[in-house]
Amino acid sequence: MRANSYVLPVVVSLLFHGLLIAVLGFGWEATEEPERTMPQFVQAKLVTVDATVKKKKAPKKVDLREKRRQQELERQRKAEAEKKRRAALERKKKAEAEKKRKAEAERKRKAAEEKARREKERKERERREQRERERQSAFDEALEDEEELLDAREDAQAVMSIAQAIQQRIEAVWSLPPSARNGMVTEVRISFVPTGRVVAADVTESSGNAALDRSVLNAVRKVEVFPEVKDLAREEPALFEREVRTTRLIFRVEGLRQ
Incomplete structure (x- = not known):
């Protein structure tokens, strides 16, 4: 639930920054103004947002044979304990x-x-x-x-x-x-x-x-x-x-x- 709550803001933020970059690029080409550096706070914000973005991990693949082996070991352990008891x-x-x-x-x-x-x-x-x-x-x-x-x-x-x-x-x-x-x-x-x-x-x-x-x-x-x-x-x-x-x-x- 917490990972899903970050998806929409990240997407919105990416679209917003993409639009902003496009506008700035288009304006740069139209006026041929000298190249400007992207405000540091925008880059810092992007870095911060990128750093906080987490990818959803794929479900771990279950090894049935290992699971059965562990279950068999557990059963043997319990049987041995019962035998000792x-x-x-x-x-x-x-x-x-x-x-x-x-x-x-x-x-x-x-x-x-x-x-x-x-x-x-x-x-x-x-x-x-x-x-x-x-x-x-x-x-x-x-x-x-x-x-x-x-x-x-x-x-x-x-x-x-x-x-x-x-x-x-x-x-x-x-x-x-x-x-x-x-x-x-x-x-x-x-x-x-x-x-x-x-x-x-x-x-x-x-x-x-x-x-x-x-x-x-x-x-x-x-x-x-x-x-x-x-x-x-x-x-x-x-x-x-x-x-x-x-x-x-x-x-x-x-x-x-x-």
């Missing part, structure tokens, strides 16, 4: 997936270690408890054995005491026959009931002297009831049943003057 995104996804995998593997490893530690502690605790139970059991067994031994000793002492009491009562009423001799031994078996009464008596080992054997049995029948046996049966019925209900006693002839 996708590759970077894929690497990021893989890195995140690997990070998650390692984190999960570490979690599982720690969980397995914790489980193994707890299992080890549980087994160790069970072993300690088992050893403690075994020690306690051994202690209880030893204590029980000791108690049983003590009980057995006490029972033995009680039975021995009862047997001595029974034998003393029998010997207190025992009358030796004239045929008795020192060293003769008679063994008898006596059966009691819980009241301490004798219900049976017989010779289990004879002295070889029938009169001596009968004398022992006669002494047992004379006593008939033994209070010690009755007390034991009342206080320790199990011991009575096990050790005293049937009692064996040995009577030995000693201290006779021959």
Whole structure:
């Protein structure tokens, strides 16, 4: 638009100057006046106008092949950039997936270690408890054995005491026959009931002297009831049943003057 605005003034100016030159030339030839120099301001104006005149440039010719080549290069550049972007995104996804995998593997490893530690502690605790139970059991067994031994000793002492009491009562009423001799031994078996009464008596080992054997049995029948046996049966019925209900006693002839 700006270039077109200069065209008309330039054309008018050229026509005006052309006309002016023609008039001056025609006048010069008609009057044969001396040659005059064109006013400096006119020439200056023409120079100025000529200097300001611009020619309209022709449209630049477009190279389609170069344009296509540039477009192809741009397309390749964008495709390469997209490829790099996708590759970077894929690497990021893989890195995140690997990070998650390692984190999960570490979690599982720690969980397995914790489980193994707890299992080890549980087994160790069970072993300690088992050893403690075994020690306690051994202690209880030893204590029980000791108690049983003590009980057995006490029972033995009680039975021995009862047997001595029974034998003393029998010997207190025992009358030796004239045929008795020192060293003769008679063994008898006596059966009691819980009241301490004798219900049976017989010779289990004879002295070889029938009169001596009968004398022992006669002494047992004379006593008939033994209070010690009755007390034991009342206080320790199990011991009575096990050790005293049937009692064996040995009577030995000693201290006779021959």
